[in-house]
Amino acid sequence: MNKKILAAFLCVCMVVVTGSFPVSAAKTKKTYKIAIDAGHQGKGNSKTEPIGPGAKMRKPKVAYGTQGVKTKVPESKLTLQIALKLEKELKKRGYDVYMIRRKQNVNISNKQRAIRANKSGADICIRLHADAASANVRGVSVLYPSQQNPYVAKLSKKSKKLSKNILDSYCKSTKFKKRGLSKRDDLTGTNWSKIPVALIEMGFMTNKTEDKQMQKKQTQKKMVDGIANGIDQYFK
Ligand SMILES: [Zn+2]
Incomplete structure (x- = not known):
C-alpha cells in the first residue's frame, strides 16, 4: 500500500x-509553544547593545557566563544540556518548542534571542542560566521584569506567575534551596521580549555541591521535570 x-x-x-x-x-485544545533560551554560548561577545527598546544604557551582547568551580564545565554548556533535555520533555508533553540555540558555536546576542523568540510565535520564553557568588552560597532564583520596567511592564504580571510556577516546581523536584523570585529590569534578553518571560538561575556553579549535582544525569532529569511541571502549572 x-x-x-x-x-x-x-x-x-x-x-x-x-x-x-x-x-x-x-x-x-491549543498547542502552546515554548521558546527555550540556553543562556550564553561557546564564546561571549563583548560588543554592546541597548538593554531595551530606546534605552541609552548598553550591555555586552553575550556575557561569558560562569563556570563550575569543581567540574570546570562552562555555564553555556550546562544551560545547553538542560535546554536539549527540556526540549525533549516538553515535546513529550505535547508542547511545540522553539530552540534559540542547539549548539555552542553560535553568536546570537541577548536582544536577538528575544526577537527570535517573539517571531517564533512562542507563548512564553524560558531563559536558562546558572548563578555565581562566593563558595557557600547556593540555591535557586527566578528573575522577572517588575511593574515599573520601562520596556515590558505589561509582561510583569504573567512573567511573575510563570516565574513562581517554575521556582516552586523546580525546587520541589530538585530539593534545591529556594532563594526566591527577583525583579530585574536590566536584562536585555527580557526587556526586548513581547511574551511572558522567566529567567531561572538553576543553581550556583560556584558552589561545589551544586556544581557537581547539576552534572549528574539524575539531577538533570529532576531539573528538567521541575521546569516542565512549572510550565504545565502556568497553562493550567
Ligand atoms: Zn548566565
Missing part, C-alpha cells in the same frame, strides 16, 4: 470509529 492510500484509509477508519474527522480533536 503506498503512503497516500494508507493515509486515506486511516482517515476513513477514524471517521468510522470516532464519527468525525481526526482534525476536530486537535482544534479543541
